[in-house]
Amino acid sequence: MRPEKRKRILIGVIYVIAGLAALALAWPPGGEFDWPLWTIFTVAFVLLSFQSVEVNDRQFASSSQMVVLTAGVYFALSQDASPVLAMSLLAAAGPLTKSDFANRRVFLPSFNFGQLIVSAFAAGNVLAFLIDELAGGRLPDLTAVMVATGTAALVYTASNNLLVQVGARIVYGTRQIIPWSRLGILFAAQFSMGVLGGLLGVVLFESNAATIPLVLIVYVIGHLVFLSYSKLREAHESTLRGFILALEARDLYTRGHTERVAYFCRLIGEQLAFTGTQMERMRWAAIIHDMGKLAVPVEVMEKQGRLTDGEYRSLRRASHKVDDLMSEVEFLNPMVQICSGSHPRLPHENFDQTGHSHTTRPTLEQKVLAVADAFDAMTSTRGYRMAFTQSKAFATLREDKTPLYDNDVIDALERGLTGIGRSYGPPDIVIEQEEAASA
Amino acid sequence: MRDRLAGRAAGWVWVLTGLLTVGSALTSALLFLRETGGFFGSTAWWIVGAGAAIAVSGMVAIHAASGNRLTPAYIVIASLPLVSQRVYAAGDIVIGIDAIFTLQGAMSAMFGGLAALAVFRTARGIDQREVAGRFTRRLLVFSTYLLSYEYLVDTEFMFESEWRRLAILSTAGLAAFVVEGLADVVFTGRIFGGRLRHGLASSASDAAVFVSLIATGALLGLAYEAIQAWALAVAVLPYAFTAGAFHRLSQTKRTYEQTLVALAQIPEVGGHTQVGHAARTNDLATAVAERIGVSRREYERINYASFLHDIGRITLNEPSILRQGFTDVDLAGWGAEIVGETKYLEDVATIVRRQYEPFRSPGEVSNPDLPLASRIIKVCSAYDESVHEMGFSPLEALERIHRGTVYDFDPDVVRELRAVLERRGTLNHPTTVTPA
Numbered sequence: 001m002r003p004e005k006r007k008r009i010l011i012g013v014i015y016v017i018a019g020l021a022a023l024a025l026a027w028p029p030g031g032e033f034d035w036p037l038w039t040i041f042t043v044a045f046v047l048l049s050f051q052s053v054e055v056n057d058r059q060f061a062s063s064s065q066m067v068v069l070t071a072g073v074y075f076a077l078s079q080d081a082s083p084v085l086a087m088s089l090l091a092a093a094g095p096l097t098k099s100d101f102a103n104r105r106v107f108l109p110s111f112n113f114g115q116l117i118v119s120a121f122a123a124g125n126v127l128a129f130l131i132d133e134l135a136g137g138r139l140p141d142l143t144a145v146m147v148a149t150g151t152a153a154l155v156y157t158a159s160n161n162l163l164v165q166v167g168a169r170i171v172y173g174t175r176q177i178i179p180w181s182r183l184g185i186l187f188a189a190q191f192s193m194g195v196l197g198g199l200l201g202v203v204l205f206e207s208n209a210a211t212i213p214l215v216l217i218v219y220v221i222g223h224l225v226f227l228s229y230s231k232l233r234e235a236h237e238s239t240l241r242g243f244i245l246a247l248e249a250r251d252l253y254t255r256g257h258t259e260r261v262a263y264f265c266r267l268i269g270e271q272l273a274f275t276g277t278q279m280e281r282m283r284w285a286a287i288i289h290d291m292g293k294l295a296v297p298v299e300v301m302e303k304q305g306r307l308t309d310g311e312y313r314s315l316r317r318a319s320h321k322v323d324d325l326m327s328e329v330e331f332l333n334p335m336v337q338i339c340s341g342s343h344p345r346l347p348h349e350n351f352d353q354t355g356h357s358h359t360t361r362p363t364l365e366q367k368v369l370a371v372a373d374a375f376d377a378m379t380s381t382r383g384y385r386m387a388f389t390q391s392k393a394f395a396t397l398r399e400d401k402t403p404l405y406d407n408d409v410i411d412a413l414e415r416g417l418t419g420i421g422r423s424y425g426p427p428d429i430v431i432e433q434e435e436a437a438s439a
Numbered sequence: 440m441r442d443r444l445a446g447r448a449a450g451w452v453w454v455l456t457g458l459l460t461v462g463s464a465l466t467s468a469l470l471f472l473r474e475t476g477g478f479f480g481s482t483a484w485w486i487v488g489a490g491a492a493i494a495v496s497g498m499v500a501i502h503a504a505s506g507n508r509l510t511p512a513y514i515v516i517a518s519l520p521l522v523s524q525r526v527y528a529a530g531d532i533v534i535g536i537d538a539i540f541t542l543q544g545a546m547s548a549m550f551g552g553l554a555a556l557a558v559f560r561t562a563r564g565i566d567q568r569e570v571a572g573r574f575t576r577r578l579l580v581f582s583t584y585l586l587s588y589e590y591l592v593d594t595e596f597m598f599e600s601e602w603r604r605l606a607i608l609s610t611a612g613l614a615a616f617v618v619e620g621l622a623d624v625v626f627t628g629r630i631f632g633g634r635l636r637h638g639l640a641s642s643a644s645d646a647a648v649f650v651s652l653i654a655t656g657a658l659l660g661l662a663y664e665a666i667q668a669w670a671l672a673v674a675v676l677p678y679a680f681t682a683g684a685f686h687r688l689s690q691t692k693r694t695y696e697q698t699l700v701a702l703a704q705i706p707e708v709g710g711h712t713q714v715g716h717a718a719r720t721n722d723l724a725t726a727v728a729e730r731i732g733v734s735r736r737e738y739e740r741i742n743y744a745s746f747l748h749d750i751g752r753i754t755l756n757e758p759s760i761l762r763q764g765f766t767d768v769d770l771a772g773w774g775a776e777i778v779g780e781t782k783y784l785e786d787v788a789t790i791v792r793r794q795y796e797p798f799r800s801p802g803e804v805s806n807p808d809l810p811l812a813s814r815i816i817k818v819c820s821a822y823d824e825s826v827h828e829m830g831f832s833p834l835e836a837l838e839r840i841h842r843g844t845v846y847d848f849d850p851d852v853v854r855e856l857r858a859v860l861e862r863r864g865t866l867n868h869p870t871t872v873t874p875a
Binding site: 224239243 | 602604605647650651654655657658661662664665666669670672673676677678680681683684685687688690691692693694695697698699700701702704705706708709710711753754755756773776777778779780781782783784
């Protein structure tokens with residue numbers, strides 16, 4: 001058995017036992033425990049946390065946590081019911097996800113099962129204690145509830161983060177580094193969500209069941225809209241990809257080029273610690289960087305043999321025209337800027353007339369795209385030459401003094417490729433043997 | 440003559456806006472005085488506050504699917520009955536007593552808020568016609584909501600339970616939504632011909648935004664009973680969530696459309712089609728579709744497909760294809776392949792694939808399973824080619840299309856195209872028909 005697998009099982013078992021222990025500690029639910037309401041909370045929690053659609057920020061994580069605190073406050077205010085149990089049980093329902101079922105994963109859900117219950121247990125105890133201490137019998141004391149839920153939310157987030165980090169470090173040996181600035185934002189968001197969850201709990205307790213459908217309606221609508229948003233976003237990407245596929249389908253040499261460039265951009269971006277937004281922008285830039293090839297003027301097409309200067313220029317002009325078209329799309333504008341600055345310029349080309357900024361100092365993103373593009377071009381076979389080996393491609397890129405091929409970016413790509421243990425282009429050994437044989 | 444009429448109409452709109460604003464301000468003041476007993480009593484503050492809230496929230500718009508401007512002011516209006524109940528219940532939390540909702544208070548807040556909004560909009564230089572239109576629409580919708588609430592609270596047939604109020608709120612909301620839809624159709628002038636159906640379908644697509652606004656308002660009202668001012672925080676959260684979702688959706692939609700427009704022009708850059716052909720075909724095809732009165736989904740499909748109908752021509756940047764030769768059917772098939780890479784556009788791909796099929800073959804009355812969208816695009820694209828590529832006058836081009844109704848073109852679609860062109864005044868030289 002591989003040591004990593006053994007570690008996984010060990011950690012999984014420890015976390016599950018800790019979770020079960022927390023549940024046992026919280027056990028007696030109390031006489032007035034409202035099971036139907038608890039079920040509604042659970043459904044909301046599961047829906048919010050795991051039907052979640054990809055949203056850049058952590059909105060969904062926070063809103064599912066809000067449900068936990070709403071439940072906590074409701075049960076803390078109810079006479080003779082255990083808020084700790086309500087929250088821990090709620091968290092226990094959390095780790096079921098569709099993709100876990102699909103991939104038959106065991107470790108991740110059990111890991112999450114443990115850490116969510118322990119976090120909810122800790123937060124629940126803090127909440128119950130603070131509400132009892134601060135409210136002192138006067139119900140509902142809004143300030144007390146808000147202080148209690150805010151603190152409980154912080155405890156929940158902190159414990160959650162800590163447990164995930166410890167587990168990840170032991171199993172994968174990696175350290176999840178979140179910069180302090182982002183951690184601050186995370187805690188602030190969780191705190192305010194917690195306070196709001198608490199207020200909602202008071203509303204539920206004070207008013208009647210009619211509040212629940214209202215909250216649910218609003219969330220369900222928002223959720224559906226987010227779903228159609230992400231569907232549309234996917235459609236947007238796949239439409240652009242469809243065009244690129246049409247372009248690449250007929251050219252054996254460039255097949256898969258765009259996908260590989262996007263992949264190299266991601267590797268470089270990870271090494272250079274790009275933000276999510278930057279990564280996203282790089283991906284789009286990679287997808288559209290060859291769009292210009294879709295428009296080849298008729299006169300160039302019908303030409304046999306070498307292109308004249310004028311024909312070559314009209315080819316370039318058509319490709320710039322496509323860039324112009326793409327930059328009409330506001331969303332793609334920054335990506336087009338990256339693309340149009342990522343081509344090495346020929347000395348006689350004058351781009352100022354076409355309105356494209358001819359920068360001698362390319363931005364980091366332009367350099368990344370340029371390196372990824374050139375690297376893939378070099379390591380794949382073209383109609384006019386054989387593919388370079390990876391080491392030769394890197395050497396050639398480093399020799400080139402164009403400011404686009406920045407050594408830091410090249411290093412980042414090399415590190416990224418070594419990190420995942422892959423290499424592109426023909427293997428070095430074959431070439432060496434061939435060279436040895438010919439020598 | 441036309442200009443003079445337009446000028447006069449603009450003058451009338453000025454007067455109308457002014458009258459509406461002054462009138463509602465006066466009504467608001469009267470109701471306010473009647474409500475508060477002639478002086479600033481203890482209940483004055485909430486009316487002023489609610490009016491201010493309506494005015495302020497009226498300036499923000501949520502991006503609804505149809506492009507209509509639905510604002511958070513609906514939330515304030517929806518919460519008004521419940522807030523007023525809490526105010527008059529003075530400290531006690533009363534559940535199930537609905538009688539003390541005051542219509543005057545809510546109405547005066549509404550009139551005042553809308554008047555302030557109109558004044559502010561005019562001061563910002565927004566077109567008076569638009570200000571007057573929006574003012575009237577809001578007034579209709581808001582009063583429908585408040586009046587139906589009042590009516591339902593007073594009726595006996597409603598059951599007695601904690602769900603009673605929710606039932607009343609939803610019924611009032613539904614009434615307001617119907618009025619909103621009708622007002623939309625009337626004010627946007629989409630009542631004639633097939634446009635009525637299109638207009639109604641477009642308003643119905645706003646249901647999601649509307650329901651979430653009213654539900655948030657009801658939530659605000661219920662929460663106000665329990666936690667007063669903090670209720671705002673509770674209501675703002677779901678509101679921000681849905682508003683954010685709608686915003687992203689509409690932004691992405693716009694981006695997507697812009698991208699399709701950009702992509703559709705790539706064959707034009709290479710010189711494989713006339714510059715502007717995709718945009719002009721789209722313009723005609725959507726106008727025809729709107730006249731025929733297709734559903735919203737179908738309209739969207741026609742919109743996309745007409746932009747992308749010639750996209751198969753980007754395949755022509757391959758010399759071997761030019762050498763082999765190709766037919767229109769090949770082009771349509773290649774175009775459909777490219778479009779079909781996107782799962783979201785599968786229906787559009789079918790339309791693109793079948794656009795070159797004739798309307799009927801010899802001996803057939805029609806080709807029953809040929810999609811309407813394909814027929815529309817075939818006609819509009821052929822018309823545009825005749826005018827802009829072959830150089831025929833609009834009337835000559837239409838005549839060519841008419842002759843093509845024997846086999847190629849759907850006579851019904853051609854009739855609608857003629858109607859669109861006539862309405863636009865494109866066919867203004869009736870005597871210059873030359874035999875082709």
